[in-house]
Amino acid sequence: MGGKFCRYCGLPTANTSARFCRGCGKPLAAPARLQTTAPARRRNTYWVRHACALGLLLGTLLVALVTVFRWEAGRERPVVSAPPATALPADEDGEAPGYASSGEPVISIGYRADGRFGVRTTEGDPARQDDDNKLLTFSPSGDTSNTRLWVDGDTPIIGSGGTWRRPPGQEGERIAASWEYRGVRVDQNLKLIAVATGKPRDTMRVEYTLRNTDTRPHAVGVRAMIDTLIGNNDGVPFVVPGRVGVTTTACEMEGEKVPEFVQALETGELTNPGVIVRITLRDGEKRPDRVVLSGWAGGDMPWEYLAALGGTGASLRRGGNGEPDSAIGIYYSPRTLAPGAKRKVAFYYGLGGVSSTKSRNARLSLSCAPRVREGESFQVVALVSSPRPGDRLRLSPGEGLALAANEPEERAVPPAEGQAFTQVSWVVTAQRARPQAELTATLMPASVAETLEVEIAPGTLTR
Amino acid sequence: MSLVLKAVYNALIGGWGGFIAWALLDLVWRTSGAAPLSDALLNGATVGLCVGAAVTSFEGLAEQRFRVFARGLVIGAISGVVGGAIGLFLGEALYQSLQRAVAWRIIGWVLFGLGIGLAEGIASKSRKRALQGALGGAVGGFLGSIAFLFIRQAVHSSVTSRAVGFVLLGMAIGFFIGLVQALLKSAWLKVISSGPLEGKEFSLTKPETVIGRDDRYDVGLFGDPKVLPRHAEIRHKNGSFVLTSAAGSQVSVNDRAVSSEQILSNNDVVRIASFTLLFREKKKG
Numbered sequence: 001m002g003g004k005f006c007r008y009c010g011l012p013t014a015n016t017s018a019r020f021c022r023g024c025g026k027p028l029a030a031p032a033r034l035q036t037t038a039p040a041r042r043r044n045t046y047w048v049r050h051a052c053a054l055g056l057l058l059g060t061l062l063v064a065l066v067t068v069f070r071w072e073a074g075r076e077r078p079v080v081s082a083p084p085a086t087a088l089p090a091d092e093d094g095e096a097p098g099y100a101s102s103g104e105p106v107i108s109i110g111y112r113a114d115g116r117f118g119v120r121t122t123e124g125d126p127a128r129q130d131d132d133n134k135l136l137t138f139s140p141s142g143d144t145s146n147t148r149l150w151v152d153g154d155t156p157i158i159g160s161g162g163t164w165r166r167p168p169g170q171e172g173e174r175i176a177a178s179w180e181y182r183g184v185r186v187d188q189n190l191k192l193i194a195v196a197t198g199k200p201r202d203t204m205r206v207e208y209t210l211r212n213t214d215t216r217p218h219a220v221g222v223r224a225m226i227d228t229l230i231g232n233n234d235g236v237p238f239v240v241p242g243r244v245g246v247t248t249t250a251c252e253m254e255g256e257k258v259p260e261f262v263q264a265l266e267t268g269e270l271t272n273p274g275v276i277v278r279i280t281l282r283d284g285e286k287r288p289d290r291v292v293l294s295g296w297a298g299g300d301m302p303w304e305y306l307a308a309l310g311g312t313g314a315s316l317r318r319g320g321n322g323e324p325d326s327a328i329g330i331y332y333s334p335r336t337l338a339p340g341a342k343r344k345v346a347f348y349y350g351l352g353g354v355s356s357t358k359s360r361n362a363r364l365s366l367s368c369a370p371r372v373r374e375g376e377s378f379q380v381v382a383l384v385s386s387p388r389p390g391d392r393l394r395l396s397p398g399e400g401l402a403l404a405a406n407e408p409e410e411r412a413v414p415p416a417e418g419q420a421f422t423q424v425s426w427v428v429t430a431q432r433a434r435p436q437a438e439l440t441a442t443l444m445p446a447s448v449a450e451t452l453e454v455e456i457a458p459g460t461l462t463r
Numbered sequence: 464m465s466l467v468l469k470a471v472y473n474a475l476i477g478g479w480g481g482f483i484a485w486a487l488l489d490l491v492w493r494t495s496g497a498a499p500l501s502d503a504l505l506n507g508a509t510v511g512l513c514v515g516a517a518v519t520s521f522e523g524l525a526e527q528r529f530r531v532f533a534r535g536l537v538i539g540a541i542s543g544v545v546g547g548a549i550g551l552f553l554g555e556a557l558y559q560s561l562q563r564a565v566a567w568r569i570i571g572w573v574l575f576g577l578g579i580g581l582a583e584g585i586a587s588k589s590r591k592r593a594l595q596g597a598l599g600g601a602v603g604g605f606l607g608s609i610a611f612l613f614i615r616q617a618v619h620s621s622v623t624s625r626a627v628g629f630v631l632l633g634m635a636i637g638f639f640i641g642l643v644q645a646l647l648k649s650a651w652l653k654v655i656s657s658g659p660l661e662g663k664e665f666s667l668t669k670p671e672t673v674i675g676r677d678d679r680y681d682v683g684l685f686g687d688p689k690v691l692p693r694h695a696e697i698r699h700k701n702g703s704f705v706l707t708s709a710a711g712s713q714v715s716v717n718d719r720a721v722s723s724e725q726i727l728s729n730n731d732v733v734r735i736a737s738f739t740l741l742f743r744e745k746k747k748g
Contacts, residue, residue, distance in 0.1 A: 050468060054471060054472065057472070057475035057479065058475055061478050061482065064482055065482070065623075065627060065630060068622060068623055069623045071622075319501075319502065322502075
């Protein structure tokens with residue numbers, strides 16, 4: 001054994017006196033202890049042992065990751081409800097939002113077991129392909145957004161600490177949740193609606209009903225903070241009617257300065273804007289008490305966070321100075337609710353639109369609520385691409401529409417300040433109901449004109 | 464185990480380190496709202512702590528050498544925290560101040576991996592091993608950060624993508640620390656006798672490598688009382704590896720007893736009590 005070839009690796013030995021193989025190091029004349037063990041079996045045991053250990057490590061790691069994935073997936077339940085055939089009934093308070101819940105849904109709501117929610121498009125605007133399957137909030141299930149309730153100075157995130165009276169779940173065509181904290185119940189209802197006749201359901205109505213279920217009064221408010229994302233762009237400037245130029249830094253609007261809506265375009269191109277998000281803050285005659293546009297600083301951001309992010313004028317970045325990352329805070333300030341009293345507030349989050357996607361006008365675009373009510377005043381925004389010094393814009397309301405009192409027909413176009421476009425806005429009054437009323441803006445001196453159609457719904461006795 | 468096998472273990476252990484770091488950051492501490500620099504500091508320190516401690520202490524754990532395990536755990540944790548925090552903080556600071564190019568963040572993760580890679584060398588008091596670890600950690604940090612950024616972009620979820628990203632980062636750093644050591648080893652001892660240490664490779668990276676039963680030493684041979692606490696040593700002198708047996712110990716090379724010193728050649732077989740070790744050396748030039 002072992003005189004000329006190694007019995008383990010087969011290598012010829014260099015000399016007959018060698019006792020160990022120079023290739024593999026195994027003994028050529030193996031000692032008794034080694035001879036009793038079959039080499040192949042030992043090698044098998046070695047690899048089996050390590051294969052088992054590695055398999056265990058890899059397997060448990062994969063199981064852990066799959067558990068995380070399933071846990072996260074379990075928190076996100078997209079809405080796929082069938083469109084109802086009837087119009088949305090009036091709310092129980094007699095407040096008809098004026099929107100319809102008929103039509104195909106082109107966005108979907110995701111929500112978590114703790115009530116947080118997010119939105120994404122499914123089809124988006126049926127006329128365009130560039131807004132399909134886009135995120136409208138950073139997390140499709142609202143991981144990075146929160147809603148806080150105010151009860152006598154306590155500001156818990158809804159779903160944390162109190163008691164679920166009705167855990168979040170689909171109830172007919174809406175996602176309903178009811179949560180109670182220290183004698184105050186908050187009902188959160190999320191519903192997909194259409195914002196104009198014949199349009200698909202492209203907007204989520206977010207409604208909070210605050211009820212005092214206690215025997216003593218409570219100061220009660222609610223604040224929704226949404227981590228906005230416009231398609232793939234987390235750092236777009238906001239179009240805020242009533243402000244000069246587009247909004248690129250943090251701002252706070254209170255009382256009458258709260259705009260009717262806030263809008264953002266995924267790209268800077270007016271003819272190819274990608275996904276457009278519109279957050280409609282007006283619900284009938286009501287608006288939030290305060291709105292904050294700012295950077296984002298975490299899914300558990302406190303009731304007040306603007307100061308911590310650098311205050312007004314800070315950049316719309318994560319933590320105030322990180323990568324582009326914006327959020328909107330919608331505040332319904334605390335008010336005293338007597339025992340048994342309730343307060344209902346709502347806002348809308350969904351797809352917006354600009355006229356230039358249809359007209360292909362690369363210089364000028366118009367936007368406003370697609371449906372307004374007779375007698376109502378509303379804000380119109382004109383977006384001007386590549387403005388030049390001295391440019392002016394004239395707005396000409398068509399039949400059934402008029403500029404609101406003290407609104408000038410012409411406004412100077414502010415500089416774009418490094419952005420792809422700038423904005424000018426007016427307040428217009430809907431005078432008479434019409435299925436299609438026209439607004440025309442003209443950019444001077446270039447004489448570029450753009451027209452926008454708006455539906456004027458008939459007024460009611462009370463409005 | 465061989466150094467390549469160790470690299471595979473390192474990858475999985477590093478992956479577990481990354482997973483535990485994610486769980487601490489996102490489930491326990493829930494730090495998502497911090498400012499960027501604070502966030503980088505905390506993320507770097509936590510991932511560094513977990514990946515560094517896991518990768519550096521694994522060897523001691525696998526061999527049931529408590530002292531080696533504890534030393535690796537402490538040094539890995541400290542190096543990981545310091546390297547991770549500094550690396551990510553610097554990367555984020557550069558990103559913030561210099562045109563926000565994502566390359567600065569990758570550099571941050573490279574520095575992070577470098578810090579963790581140094582730990583093994585510090586734990587084993589080997590400068591060469593520290594440099595190899597640093598190189599491996601840097602490569603792992605580079606590739607891991609690209610995987611991390613890709614996953615974060617591709618999977619639009621704030622939970623799973625971050626968990627998977629940290630796991631991949633830990634795996635890449637652990638694997639490349641082991642792989643670089645395996646590729647750049649110049650001389651090593653391989654246990655070829657049967658037993659728990661069979662197949663294990665000890666890289667000879669220090670000027671003086673001590674062999675003994677005491678787990679303070681570099682080549683720990685356990686389970687045989689005939690092995691003295693400090694049984695022999697191998698010195699790297701003038702380009703040669705010289706084996707010296709300690710007083711009262713019995714060492715043989717190619718079945719010839721070593722009385723004092725013996726220059727080792729490639730494929731020499733060293734016997735110490737019941738252990739048979741094969742000396743391997745890469746050809747120079």
